[in-house]
Amino acid sequence: MKKRIPLLDNARTGLIYLVVLYHMAVVFTTADRPEASIAYWSGFILLLKPVVMPSFCLISGHLSRSNITLARLLGLCQLLVTYVIFQVLFHFNNLLGYRLNGFPYAALPLQVFQPEQQVVTWFLFALVTWRIALPVMVRLRAPMVTALVLGHAAIFVDLGANYQNVLAFLPYFVAGHLLPPSVWSRLEEARVRVGLGAFLSVVAVALILFSSGGGALFASADLAATVTYGCMNGITPGDSPRVCVGWEQLPRRALFYVSSAPLLAGFFCLVPRGRGVWSVPGYMSMYVYLIHPLLITNPLVMHWAFAALSQHYGREITVWSPATDFGACAVLSLVALLVTVLLSLPLTRMLASPLVEPPIHRLFRQTTGAVDDAVSKPEDSRSRQGWGPATDATPCANGNAR
Numbered sequence: 001m002k003k004r005i006p007l008l009d010n011a012r013t014g015l016i017y018l019v020v021l022y023h024m025a026v027v028f029t030t031a032d033r034p035e036a037s038i039a040y041w042s043g044f045i046l047l048l049k050p051v052v053m054p055s056f057c058l059i060s061g062h063l064s065r066s067n068i069t070l071a072r073l074l075g076l077c078q079l080l081v082t083y084v085i086f087q088v089l090f091h092f093n094n095l096l097g098y099r100l101n102g103f104p105y106a107a108l109p110l111q112v113f114q115p116e117q118q119v120v121t122w123f124l125f126a127l128v129t130w131r132i133a134l135p136v137m138v139r140l141r142a143p144m145v146t147a148l149v150l151g152h153a154a155i156f157v158d159l160g161a162n163y164q165n166v167l168a169f170l171p172y173f174v175a176g177h178l179l180p181p182s183v184w185s186r187l188e189e190a191r192v193r194v195g196l197g198a199f200l201s202v203v204a205v206a207l208i209l210f211s212s213g214g215g216a217l218f219a220s221a222d223l224a225a226t227v228t229y230g231c232m233n234g235i236t237p238g239d240s241p242r243v244c245v246g247w248e249q250l251p252r253r254a255l256f257y258v259s260s261a262p263l264l265a266g267f268f269c270l271v272p273r274g275r276g277v278w279s280v281p282g283y284m285s286m287y288v289y290l291i292h293p294l295l296i297t298n299p300l301v302m303h304w305a306f307a308a309l310s311q312h313y314g315r316e317i318t319v320w321s322p323a324t325d326f327g328a329c330a331v332l333s334l335v336a337l338l339v340t341v342l343l344s345l346p347l348t349r350m351l352a353s354p355l356v357e358p359p360i361h362r363l364f365r366q367t368t369g370a371v372d373d374a375v376s377k378p379e380d381s382r383s384r385q386g387w388g389p390a391t392d393a394t395p396c397a398n399g400n401a402r
Contacts (some may be wrong), residue, residue: 006275007184008059009282011268016285018052019120020292022334027296028332029323033302034223041329043211046222048227050260051267054172056262061176064131066138074361076128081358083124086290087112089355090119097299099188118161118233120293126166130173137174147174147236148257155231155249164234171257184268193269200266204309284344287356291343 022032022045030036031045063106065072091111098105137143154167186192210218232253243249272278281288286343295301302318302319309317309328317323342348 002221003183006279006352007187007268007271007273008063008209009054009275009279011059011271012073012282012285013278013280014209014267014271015052015055015172016288017336018048019289019339020296020340021333022048022052023293024296024336024339025329025333026321027302027319028309028317029325029328031329034219034226035191036324037211037219037222038324038326038329039212040208040326041211042222043207043209043218044204046211046225047207047226048262050256051263052271053169054083054260055264055267055340057126057169058179061130061173062179064134064173064177066134066177068132070137073133074364077397078360079124081360082161082290082356083121083354084112086121086124087119087359090115090121093294097297097302099109100299114160115162118235120289122162122165122233123289125206125380126169126173130168130170134177138177143174143179144171147171151257152250152253153232156245158245160233163167164199165232167252168232170331172260187265187268188273196262197269198266198377200263200270202261202285203266232256281344283348287348287352288340288343290356291348291352292339295339295343314352329366
């Protein structure tokens with residue numbers, strides 16, 4: 001087994017917490033709504049867009065191999081099975097939520113490959129697609145240029161809410177794969193860490209303050225960034241469904257790619273280097289990533305949360321009229337931390353492993369001899385560490401984790 005890189009585990013811990021926080025802010029507050037931004041918090045939420053999922057994609061690309069062995073084919077099959085399982089779970093979670101609130105929602109057919117809303121499982125589908133395409137991508141004369149061209153070309157292709165991300169975030173995956181392993185030791189140099197870390201910190205403070213006193217100017221900038229990021233995810237504004245296919249999106253997407261690069265570097269420079277208890281959510285990030293939407297959007301949890309918010313603020317708080325107060329976001333930041341910790345516990349893995357890591361190896365015959373040797377032979381010096389926002393277990397031909 002190759003040695004794990006603590007920096008990447010710690011980075012995934014921070015990233016998965018920010019994913020949970022972002023989704024809770026979207027559901028329960030208006031921090032991500034330019035028309036009703038929340039002072040300080042909206043600026044922080046804006047910063048997460050060019051940092052969080054791009055970082056996950058970059059880490060996944062760096063830890064992905066450029067050839068496909070039998071073990072990796074089984075790993076991709078496992079990812080697809082996990083994708084289907086959670087698509088079905090999200091479908092029934094939506095069914096329960098809509099019907100309990102008196103809205104119609106068809107139980108059948110199951111919305112597996114054409115969900116009505118974007119769900120976090122897009123990353124699984126994208127990861128399978130990227131890893132299948134990677135052996136071809138790395139043999140191109142200019143893989144990074146090709147990825148950027150495809151990322152911009154996606155503007156003019158209607159791939160839908162769960163698949164637009166495949167092309168839009170491809171440049172980060174390819175860039176991560178092309179990064180030499182020495183880049184992490186380079187980021188440990190004091191001068192580099194201080195410089196890039198300070199850059200991210202200054203940008204963060206500036207955006208947070210801008211959201212507090214920027215008024216209409218911040219609202220305009222927030223709207224432009226929100227639309228750009230939404231288009232990358234295949235989510236078009238309801239009143240302007242064609243805004244994502246306009247030529248004006250080309251420079252906006254290019255700016256998103258360019259501006260995110262130093263922010264990503266700054267994020268990795270601020271991440272702790274040593275291994276500790278804080279690394280555990282990084283090991284368990286796939287569990288947190290897939291399960292947390294079932295928790296925070298569970299109809300009973302949402303009913304209790306909105307009732308508590310309504311009682312506190314003295315007005316009805318709903319998903320259509322969420323909280324607009326700074327204090328609500330502050331409380332959610334603590335709740336998000338609690339959710340991240342709970343979903344990182346060994347008990348969570350014990351109970352949810354059949355869903356997150358379905359034992360599909362039992363469906364296949366054991367392999368022996370030369371095939372086993374080909375499966376187990378390492379191709380390069382990179383440590384294999386899971387699936388991006390991932391668990392540590394990677395299925396081999398015999399079903400064991402390597």
